[in-house]
Amino acid sequence: MARTILTVDDSLTMLKSIKIVLENAGYQVEQAQNGQAGLTALDKIGKVDAIITDLNMPIMDGISFIKAARQKKTCKFTPIIMLTTEAQAAKKEEGRKAGATAWIVKPFKPEQLLAVLKKVGV
Numbered sequence: 001m002a003r004t005i006l007t008v009d010d011s012l013t014m015l016k017s018i019k020i021v022l023e024n025a026g027y028q029v030e031q032a033q034n035g036q037a038g039l040t041a042l043d044k045i046g047k048v049d050a051i052i053t054d055l056n057m058p059i060m061d062g063i064s065f066i067k068a069a070r071q072k073k074t075c076k077f078t079p080i081i082m083l084t085t086e087a088q089a090a091k092k093e094e095g096r097k098a099g100a101t102a103w104i105v106k107p108f109k110p111e112q113l114l115a116v117l118k119k120v121g122v
Contacts, residue, residue: 002028003049008065009083010057014106018052018083021110030111035060039068046075050122052113055084055091063098070099079120083108093119 007018012033019029030045031102032038034057042048051069055062062082069075079101084091087105095103102116 002026004028004030004045004047004054005050005117005122006030006032006041006045006048008032008035008041008051008053008057008062010034010054014054014083018113021113024116025114034058035065035068038065042069042072042075049080050117050120051075051078051080052083053080055082055086055095063094063099066095066098066100079117079122080112081116081120083113 005022007015007017007029009015010033022029030041032098032100036059053062053065063065064084066080079105080099080103082095083104083106092103101120104116
């Protein structure tokens with residue numbers, strides 16, 4: 001059975017790019033265009049094996065999304081990877097405190113994303 005990954009990003013191009021990489025690696029992909037839509041998707045899907053989220057999004061940003069997702073029983077221990085253009089140490093620390101498991105700076109290489117997923121056990 002394929003592992004399911006929820007991707008959350010306001011860029012349709014980025015969502016498409018991530019989906020292609022993940023599906024080619026055998027993952028099932030669910031998508032949302034902002035943090036609020038990501039929470040709605042989690043309620044609908046139930047448990048996912050990992051979450052990949054952007055930081056800067058309208059309606060609900062990645063940090064707020066991670067904090068809210070971590071409140072859900074099904075996401076308490078789910079690996080959450082922040083995939084963003086932000087590279088500042090302070091932002092990374094804020095993400096870590098919110099509950100991010102890993103941080104990847106865009107643009108990303110497909111093998112880099114897959115290596116991080118493997119590293120977090122997905």
